[in-house]
Amino acid sequence: MNGKAMPGMRGVFLQFIIHYLILLAVTSCIGGYVYSRSFDKEKRDVIESGIDRLEQSMALLDVRLNEVRSVATQIALDAGLSRLISAKLPYSGEDYYAMKEISERLATYKLSNRLIREVIVYLDEGTFISSVHTTASAEDFYGKVISMGGLTYDEWREQLLRDYQYAAYFPESSLVLGGREHRVVSYVQTVPIGALNTYKGAIVVLLDARELSALLTGAVDPGQGAVQVIAADGTVVTGFGQEGLRGELSALPSDGRGYAERVEGGARLLDLHVRSTANGWTYMATVPRSVISDQLAPVRNLYLSTMLVTLLAGLAIAIILSYRSSRPVDRIMRKLVAGFGEQAAVPERSVSAWRYLDGTIGDLLANREALRRDLDRQAEVARATFLERLLRGGFSKDSEVETVRVHMGLDLAGEAFHAVAAEVRSFEPEQPLTPDMIRQLELARVLLQESCESELPYSMRIYPLDERRTVLLIGLTTAQTATFRDRLEAVAAVLSARLEEALGLELALGIGNACDRLIRIRNSFDEALEALEQAAAGESVYYADLRQQRQDFYYPTDVETRLIHLVKAGDTAEVQAILEELRQRNTGAVRLPSAMTTQLAYQMKGTGVKLRKSIEVDEETASRLERQLEALVEQRSAAALLEQGTALFLELTELARSRQSGQKDHWREKLVTLMAARYRDDDLSLSRIAEELGIKEKYVSQLFKEQLGESFTQHLERLRMDEARTLLGDPEVPVQDISRLCGYAAPNTFYKAFKRYYGVSPTVYRQQSMAGSSADQPR
Secondary structure, three states: OOOOOOOOOHHHHHHHHHHHHHHHHHHHHHHHHHHHHHOOOOOOOHHHHHHHHHHHHHHHHHHHHHHHHHHHHHHOOOOOHHHHHHHOOOOHHHHHHHHHHHHHHHHHHHOOOEEEEEEEEEOOOOEEEEEEOEEEHHHEEOOOOOEOOOOOOHHOOOOOOOOOOEEEEEEEEEEEEEEEEEEEEEEEEEOOOOOOOOOEEEOOOEEHHHHHHHHHOOOOOOOOOOEEHHHHHHHOOOOEEOHHHHHOOOOOOOOOOOEEEEEOOOEEEEEEEEEOOOOOOOEEEEEHHHHHHHHHHHHHHHHHHHHHHHHHHHHHHHHHHOOOOOHHHHHHHHHHHHHOOOOOOOOOHHHHHHHHHHHHHHHHHHHHHHHHHHHHHHHHHHHHHHHHHHHHHOOHHHHHHHHHHHHHHOOOOOOOOEEEEEEEOOOOOOOOHHHHHHHHHHHHHHHHHHHHHHHHOOOEEEEEEEOOEEEEEEOOOHHOOOOHHHHHHHHHHHHHHHHHHOOOEEEEEOOOOEEHHHHHOOOOOHHHHHHHHOOOOEEEEEEOOOOOOOOOOOOOOHHHHHHHHHHOOOHHHHHHHHHHHHHHHHHOOOOOOOOHHHHHHHHHHHHHHHHHHHHHOHHHHHHHHHHHHHHOOOOOOOHHHHHHHHHHHHHHHHHHHEEEEEHHHHHHHHHHHHHHHHHHHHHOOOHHHHHHOOOOOHHHHHHHHHHOOOHHHHHHHHHHHHHHHHHHHHOOHHHHHHHHHHOOOHHHHHHHHHHHHHOHHHHHHHHHOOOOOOOHHHH
């Protein structure tokens, strides 16, 4: 041993620990440097990707705003509007119909662009035209049906007509439309365009702030930051996200795109911005710097994991040097792997095992949780969209409603359906909402949902309308209908007491009539809202108990549009259902004034004129329909008007259905004749058939399936195979000639098609036929 003592176990272990600590220090320094560089790179990536997304949102919004500007220009240049500008009596004569036509076009423009909440034409004589109301006196209409930002009529009129406005935007403000509050951005265009000192009015396009925010959500997650759209003069047009994060335009660089860093309330923030060349607006997204740190969590975890693995590896080596055995470590690692439910063998080195456990499994669990949250969030959004569409009458057939309901997994079924509108009211109803009140209203909604779900044993869905109002969609069986009212009132009484005791709030209910099909729940919903308006705090009002004189007739644009589509489709049952709905809503528990009956008659006549022009009939039928249309406006009572209108629309439905039946027979005959004449052509195709018929290729394919019960390819092959079988019965005709005579350019193609169709080759088929054997039947 050369006089040297052999180191003991403790010395060997201490020497290893010293070397291990040095290695750990070096590794820590390297890891810190890598993390620092990774943070800088991630910061650059976050900034660049955030600016790119902001530019994409800006480009998309610029396109949609350009569409809005185009809509306003089309309205401003409308010939009917030009005549109305100079009209002295806009509510009489031909000008009345011109205003009605403009109102219908405004409704069309609103449907063509989801940004548009409402379109209004206001002329300084007091003429007010919108898609909500055909015609109305501005002073009577404003404040009752619509109001802007809490402005009085005179203040609103002064804002519109004080100066000449060309493509002007007003910042986001509140809009009260039909008793419901919305957030909108106003686009104003003075008319006539170019009349700087002699303008007569203005076109106001109200843009839905929620839709604007939806176009900007790609730039930043609303829960992590804020987005603002700032005009050139520094006015904030719209925005969303965390209020405390929003920055100022003056703090941004002057270039077209970039970012700036600032400190707000001890938090370090990044302000990303891009500037639109179309209108000079600045789009600014504010993101906390902590978001970058969160995105670097995997790198940080990897660094810490590496340190932990290094420590464990050093201890394992020390144990190996001390005890000359790795079995204890091996057993420990196997237990750890088995604890995570894995069946794979333990890696040879403990370092790999720890990386596997800390990296792969951690990533899988994190990804699974994120995916689950995304799916839950998307499912809730889809269910809310379905309920919203159902309540506004967006479905035309029961089968559509049932298919979507089952797909969404909504338990909403029964023999009768009710809509119940619930509103939470405070003792000071005129007091504006504050953060504390909003929290109280949220607690009240939770209590409402818990009480209804636990105390009402019905098939039910709860849908929030706004901060104060909630609608309950309830499905009842026949047995539950008899006790529904008593059960609902009992639950409402208990819930009202809980709300008053816990939060100092009161509950009002409006209950609509029962409907026998879910597609008609929109009627019960409208009735529930109407009943809710009559309900005092702590009271439940049933629409069936109301007896009132309507100040307006019921014939909304969406019902008219649905009626037109169903008449053209020849759907008699659904047309009868809509006409019965109109009769109930206009003559059931209400009484229409004679003036409203006359306006309803003209509306129904307009619908009949549209349908009459779209259905081809002979002169005698056309003359009879014209007389029926004129007879509508001669009716003096709503009941007689609806009876006459029902007969007219059902006759139009039958005419449309007869015309569709004749067209089907016509197309079937044309398809059979054309295919019989062309199936021998080797270049015959669906596009060629469509060209000869003069219709689209997609429609031709649909005609084959509907009229002949098979696709174009199946029909063509059947004709060619029938011809081939006939020709094979003549032994004088060569098989090669048969392929050409049946429309196949290449014999090989014919052989393959024949064998696929009959199960044998053409030669074998001929031999069997000559021998007296029966040919195989087509598969």
